[in-house]
Amino acid sequence: MEFTVGEMLKLAGKIDARVQRLQKRGCDDMAIFAKMADHMPEFKRLMCMAGKDGIGELCGRFPGLLRYAKILESVAMGIRSGEIKIPR
Numbered sequence: 688m689e690f691t692v693g694e695m696l697k698l699a700g701k702i703d704a705r706v707q708r709l710q711k712r713g714c715d716d717m718a719i720f721a722k723m724a725d726h727m728p729e730f731k732r733l734m735c736m737a738g739k740d741g742i743g744e745l746c747g748r749f750p751g752l753l754r755y756a757k758i759l760e761s762v763a764m765g766i767r768s769g770e771i772k773i774p775r
Contacts, residue, residue, distance in 0.1 A: 690736040694736070695733060695736050695737055695741070695745065696745075698729055698732070698733050698736075699733060699745045699748070699749050699752050700749065701726075701729070702723075702726055702729060702730060702733070702749070702751065702752050702755055703749035703750065703751035703752045704751065705723065705726060705751070706719060706723065706751030706752070706754055706755045707750070707751040709722055709723070710751070710754070716754075716758045716761070719754070719755065719758055720758050720759075720762060723755060723758075726755075727759075730755065730756070730759065733745070742756070
């Protein structure tokens with residue numbers, strides 16, 4: 688299923704706006720991660736729609752989206768390295 692640029696921009700803007708609101712409230716990365724848990728499926732969908740190059744372009748355009756992507760990347764790296772333990 689193909690998605691339009693407009694759909695990707697709308698979804699990126701939605702995530703960006705939420706992160707920026709949280710930043711203005713003084714939330715740190717872990718608080719943003721926790722409060723954005725319900726947006727993870729949307730972020731994954733956006734990544735699938737945009738592809739690697741497209742998500743990079745969107746992050747360049749939406750600073751809140753970039754911050755969220757970096758938070759998720761940091762958490763993923765922590766899980767991969769074993770620094771963050773996941774209960775099984």
